[in-house]
Amino acid sequence: MISFLLRRLGSGLLTLAVASVVVFAVLEILPGDPARLMLGLNATEDAVQALRVEMGLDQGFLVRYFHWIGGLLSLDFGRSYTYSVPVLDLITERAAVSLPLALISLALSTAIAIPVGVFAAARRGRTADTFAMAASQFGVAVPNFWFALLLVYVFAVWLRLVPAGGFPGWHAGLWPALKALILPAVALALPQAAILARVTRSALVEVLGEDFIRTARAKGLPQKTVLWRHALRNAMLPVLTILGLQFAFLLAGTIIIENVFYLPGLGRLIFQAINQRDLIVVESVVMLLVATIIVINLLVDLSYAIVDPRLRVRA
Known part of the structure; x- marks a missing residue:
């Protein structure tokens, strides 16, 4: 190891x-x-x-x-010529928006995708499976900024339940800050949930054909136990891979969503720095995102050994 x-x-x-x-x-x-x-x-x-x-x-x-x-x-990222402040201070301030947004989006996409994938795999070839996969295909095909505009129209303009954009800051309170992140988090989560649901279903369908699943069913185990305890755990390797890639995408690919909702995050910071040719900001933020993605991939590799004990023996 x-x-x-x-x-x-x-x-x-x-x-x-x-x-x-x-x-x-x-x-x-x-x-x-x-x-x-x-x-x-x-x-x-x-x-x-x-x-x-x-x-x-x-x-x-x-x-x-x-x-x-x-x-x-030496953690000296230089000084922004546009904002006249240290780049590290800018990154820290903007990461306080982008990191919670990415975590909330990942939690939402996982909470949606895993049950949908298990539901579709358990009903493979039936109408429910076809409907679930058609909905996931629609989620994959539609870009997240379209979801964002639709969510703003329905929940902010029409129903007036949440703000259409902006971020009050964490100092304004936990609920007002989370309220401002709900719509962008959902807009980011829906396409990722569609991808993860399809991967979960495919991995489960393959595992459900294995001999140990037939043995578990022959022993009289309930279908819920076979699916969630035996099949899902053995199908988690590709799911974990996609989760790692999705978190990296959610953290680094929020430029459009943060501009749609006018959020002061890392994505909007990169967009503004590119327009203003503030090279030191662009270089530092991109390298920070690259380092974060490398760390996430390492954690995903380690999680393989936790999910599958056979990989620990090989390592």
């Missing part, structure tokens, strides 16, 4: 190093001068040159890259 962990950690560090080079290089080759874009077309050459020196753009590629990496390793 220790050697397995070391291999996974080494692979994660290598991925992080390659990602840092790619992120830095891609942002460097973007057209336009960040200093001139930030100051505007009417800025003088002296002012533009002074800002370029302040941003370190007058130095070479490798010098700026290693300076940036050294700052990341």
Whole structure:
């Protein structure tokens, strides 16, 4: 198990190093001068040159890259030229919105998808199975921003149950903050629940054909026990894989939803920083998301050994 962990950690560090080079290089080759874009077309050459020196753009590629990496390793992400505050403070403030939003969305999608997948697998080939899979196909095909607009119209404009956008902050109280996150969380969760339900059903259908399931039924175990205790646990490996990928997507792919609901999260921060060519913010947030995804994948790999004891023996 220790050697397995070391291999996974080494692979994660290598991925992080390659990602840092790619992120830095891609942002460097973007057209336009960040200093001139930030100051505007009417800025003088002296002012533009002074800002370029302040941003370190007058130095070479490798010098700026290693300076940036050294700052990341020491948790010094630099200072945003747009907001005039440390980038780490910006990330901490915005993560307080994006991280709860991703967790709520993941919990909702799991709570919807697992029962639907088990329900459809237990009724394979029947009308209920067809209806459930048709609904999940619709959820996969429709983009989340369409769900977001529909939810805003129904629950915010028509029924007036929740706000249409904005975030009051956690200091305003737990319920007002959660109330502002309900609609975006549902908009993010529905497409992910559709994908997870289909994966759960497929994995369960395959497991339900195994010999040990027939043995459990021959012993007279109730159908509920066979499904939830024996079949579902053995079908959890692909489900866990999708859960890990979904959390990474929910954390990093909220740019559209946060802009629809005007949420001050990491997705909106990246969108604004790209428009304003605040490169240090974009680089730091993207690398943080890459590191988070690597950690999540490592945790998913470890959870395999918890769900399936045979993998612990192999490791």
